[in-house]
Amino acid sequence: MTPLISVDHFSKSYEEVRAVRDLTFEVNRGELFGLIGPDGAGKTTTMRTLVTLLRPDTGSVTVDGMDVRTRMKDIRAITGYMPQRFSLYPDLSVEQNIRFFADLFAVPREELPARMDRLYRFSRLEAFSRRLAGRLSGGMKQKLALSCTLIHDPVLLVLDEPTTGVDPVSRNEFWEILHELRAQGVTIVVSTPYMDEAMKCDRIVIMHDGASLAQGSPRDLVASMTVPMYALDDRDLVMNFSRIETVPGVRSVQSFGDSLHITSDGDILPERLQSAIGGALGRDVHLRPISPSLEDVFIALIEEGGVHVL
Template identity: 35%
Template sequence: MSVENAVIVDKLTKTFGDFTAVDHVSFTIPKGEIFGLLGPNGAGKTTTIRMLCGLLIPSDGDAKVLGYDVLIQPEEVKTKIGYMSQKFSLYNDLTSYENLDFYARIYGLTGNPRENRIDELIEMAGLRNHRSTITSNLSGAWRQRLALACAIVHNPPMLFLDEPTAGVDPISRREFWDLIYDLARQGVSVLATTHYMDEAEYCNNIGMMYQSKLIALADPDTLRGSIKDTLIEIDCDSQGKALQSLKEISGVLEAAMHGALLHVTIEKKAVKNKIKERLQSEGVAINRIEEILPSLEDVFVSMIKSKRQALVSAEFIEEREKI
């Protein structure tokens, strides 16, 4: 059976009592692609991943991983996937080598192939100097790499990563993603959750989850293009004063400090000139004012905003109908 898609998720739903943690989520991951599941804490990302790994039983909907149904054939799924959980889950009192050895044995690797695979993984994760270090003495970034190595000890064609880089410094995060890229190049399909929006840029496709629902599903560029409003960045003096007057201009939807800069969302591009004139008339020196490409964070924030507005107006109509 040839399978084009590594993961097919169809209206997957999970309820805990009255609470719906995952609400009719559907997406597919083509083989060899990296799929990023984004969203704030509690959006349902982890629950989705756990269902795909066979840790939780879906309440409704279907999910196939590498052609196996997660509901009917969870044990077959388990032989084919690697899973890195959110919580750091290696044995703290074992060395790097012993952790790898343990998982290698569980996956039934024996003798020389096992030793070779362990050496290979230690090399890949750059753990050569930490081979005999007790895991609890490793720094966060090294542990993350070790956890990844343990998750792929059996060469799984599918990898589930649940917030793999939580609490790791930016450089190590970058290096970690390089490892993921290498794996994807070798044909491994990856599903990663994260709430670092910048990490989503590494993914081929992104699903955005908010309040148990998938609110967007596209590649990063399409998502960025989906923002209708224009974002401009201003580098100027007396920012407090500038911010005050910006909010008074009609056509400015939002203005906020962004580090030492101002980020302003405007309705139409023409508003940009209005801003320029207004600020200059008030004696604010503008060093730079330009249109910028929205980051995925901006996309996410704007999407949630429109979602909320839709919710509020829906409720409003409902209320009115009652009267």
């Protein structure tokens, strides 16, 4: 089957800023695909282009075989887009908001009850159907915004940082909903600054300065990081590790929660690295070999630019 989305050498600039540079990726039908990158990486520009709100300067972007330059109306009919600041009407109820978006997308009246039932089932918002949107918690607002985005039964869902500012429990719930939608065949493109969410995608592209640094399944990306990595569990050092950074054989040091993650040059033996760091600190330390996480890969890609990712 052909991919649902095909982005081919796509570039886009705003005046002097090159927002996206020569970006190429594909999204298969039914895939949960993540755009991962720091602020300003070009994620939002890419998403807006996918939903035909922006036109590529060069290169081509197609959705279901349709060019975003020429088939705006057709693409919008099959696409649901949730921007970072999705506008709900705070003085309308949950149900009134959904009905409003149903009218905007010209959902036939006779189909509406069945669709609302379905949206309520996964969002668990039915008990709150009369509550004003302005009085919902952050997590519930996001679920309502998602429901409004889904009212016209899109085959493609484009979500720009849907869980920013949402607490960990509500974030988990939101991602369970995304997995349910994918199981029903919806293709989802989502951007996120959270690496634990990136791990929940089928495939991701890591973007930086408008370009793709790496693509693949999160697990493959993690496996491709071959530099030896160690953890040093010491809370006192977590934010105060400049003495370690300059130790010969140390390539990089990053704080991770209450420990440090240290990558070595690769050639140095773990015991030697351990005693060199201990020497620099003036006491014994214990380095624990660890497998890198996606966050390690992300940092290595962006800060060092030199990780051997396939």
